[in-house]
Amino acid sequence: MPTPTFNSHENEGQSADGLSRRSFLRSAVAASGLAALAASLAPLRHLNDFPTVDQFLQKYYKELTPEEMAKVLKRIEDEVEREYGLRPHVRDLKPMNGVEFVYALNLTRCIGCRKCVHACVAENNQSRTPEIQYIRVVRLPHGSLDLEKAEHNYNPEMVPEEGYFYMPVQCQQCKNPPCVKVCPVHATWQEADGITVIDYNWCIGCRYCAAACPYWARHFNFTKPSIPKERLNPDMAYLGNRPRYQGVMEKCHFCVQRTRVGRYPACVEVCPVGARKFGNVLDPESEVSYILRTKRVFVQLKEELGTSPRFYYYFDV
């Protein structure tokens, strides 16, 4: 029969000797447990991108007062200088009144040379290893816009090729952006000039926006980005091309550091065939307004999804 459990003391019947052996064993187990815990946490000694207290406590972009923003910008300049040995100029550029940017891309002209891709990487301080690029140029067979048939690995030395055309895809700056809708922390939003931006200090890196984007435009820093010091572009914007952190999302922002001070995006400037047009659609005199007014056919990629891109593909003939 079972011994009555409730009346028996746990250590009943044990000699003092047994007790001390037991307590010795207990402390040995506890000590080796702690040692194992410490050993398993050892990799934390080599933290890549651990946040400083200021970074950790930084407020949300839209809640920063101008004074706080000035401090943040200075701190970021210090951080970049420490890391790259070069003092950048980081600005918080706001959208201009009466401006809505749109992009128009002439598929008849594009030759698939990928110069835009590399100009973008240089301008926007994108990570070289691992490689992050905002623009993906694909090759499609004549007559089809079916992306399932897209060739991503064509050789840009051989372009243009007979029977194919080329289509660069980047952030389409949707009027109804799914990425903004799904972000759980408002780390990405659409600004008054139509540009969808990311606060790299607020993004938690859940990558839900990457899953939501139908254009594969959002790219994630799987590790700390690396940029050669001599290639760093020191002309930076908070919502634009300042160096990103490990574990955050980034994407094309129409080169806010240029376009919000009246310059063209880098990809527009570099295009050797003039396939890329950019401007203010609210200005009836602008080139993009003219294109949208006069071209009989233009394409908004995956129009059926209702994202309503501000990026228009058109044809000459």
Add this chain to the structure above:
Amino acid sequence: MRQAVRNYLVFLWRSGRLAFVGDWRYYAWMGVLTVFCLLGLNAYAKQFANGLIVTGMSDEVSWGVYIANFTFLVGVAAAAVMMVIPVYIYNNEELHDLVIFGELLAVAAILMCLAFVTVDLGRPDRFWHLIPGIGQFNFPASMLSWDVIVLNGYLLLNVHICGYLLYCRYRGRAPAKWFYIPFVFVAIVWAVSIHTVTAFLYVGLGGRPFWNSAIVGPRFLASAFTAGPALIILAMQVVRRVTATAPAGDAAPLGREAGAGQRPKSRAAALGDLDLLARHLAELSSVSEEVRQSVLAGAVVLEAKAGDIFLRQGETEKLIFFVLKGRVVVKREEGGRLRITRSLGPGEQFGEISALAGTPRTGTAIAEEPALVLSLSADSLRKLMSVPRMNKIIRSRMSERLLIADRALMTLRSIVQVSMLINVFLLANEVFKEFYSGNLHVASSKYLFLGLHGHHALVPWIWTAIVFNLAAMVLLVLPVSRSLKWLNLTCVLCIVGIWIEKGMGLVIPGFIPTPLGEMVEYRPSLNETLVCFGIWAFGLLCYTVFLRMSVPILQGRLAKANEGQAGFGVSGAGPQPAAQL
């Protein structure tokens, strides 16, 4: 108030201590789990330092096995609480204690879910951005913000319900209905919501045609109600096994040893005996003198020495017993093993369920120490129960009996059976729509089921899942799965099949090909796999501790009543050596 807090802390302390007490099998099991937890923690520390680059994920496939496990476990959590429905809505007594085990499983599953989302974050240090009021919470636009609310809410609900019921059992008092029944009903609706919201995470993405299908929500529920109860069936058998005292064969069926197993001496009961009972059962004082007198007619007091038997499993006689003094243990022989169902002290009753229902005894009651027990006829009990306060206490105790009967497992089996049929049917619907219409969006399905452009990493997986699910479905429909051996095999098939189907088979192909038509495959890295094992080990560790704490309480072995009698013994809840019998 102060006393209440003290009582509660003592309760937590005493039950918490149980987690550190057990026999060598318990220590071995906890040791293995701890090792896996530490390996996982180490792998996560590497990921935390170097970023998600140490996983197999990429820009092309930006969610992997973390989110796959998360999705599966939300289902387990949701299904675990759905056990509640048969109990509270259909009054199925058999499942009653399973509910607490089910809800504890839900708690463990939610903890794992939260761990899986946390390890998936690129910036876990910015976790606070998600806290409503402190951070920026994109509610209601982002489905992820809904998920944060429903998962944490569900965690709190279940912690409250289990904690309260267990605490009441510990205090030996009936739980106040208003303090848990409303929460139970909220939890039922909430369970559906957590899985629906998780499905909507995927369904809401127009740019991913593979997920953008209205049937994903119902599929999630069907697969959850298959895998969840299947997991509970297996877990309950483990619980049953470790709470069993010894194989019944060796047990010298219930005290055939010399001097034991006798029927106790009896004498006619007197009013003084009822007064003795009233001291431990305050509700008896509300019974009028008249009723007491009529109850006494034919009542008998049994004077038992340790080992005497009051009633035997399988017998049918309509007597009900109240313990007046000493302790009585109830054991049940089941599946070839004998286990302690509960241990009763003064004021508690046994034998009432079968006496009232006229069914065979489901266990054997033995005096654990010299005991005084009052025996009444079923009719006398009915007379007592005509007094509202007595009725309430006796009914609430009846419904609190710890029973993991085979019949309860069979009830779960029928839930799994129906759910698996629906699950397979819904999958067939999805496959038909994808392949028959054959539009451009079939690429992901083609990749998953047949392979696309020379890439077919997932093809063997999904067909394994389909074979497992179909095999499980056939087994569930056949009577053969009524035998526990086959039922266990079926449950394993269900769990593995569904883990693949809705984890890897749903999350990964949504990303392949990319929205721009590129084919990049995904394979979890070793580091990522270790993190997953670590989280599973952590979940099992939590569940083991929860069971370790709750089983003795449900059995009545850990109670406020025995608070002073220090040291809840090692032999209490854990497997006892056969020699003790």
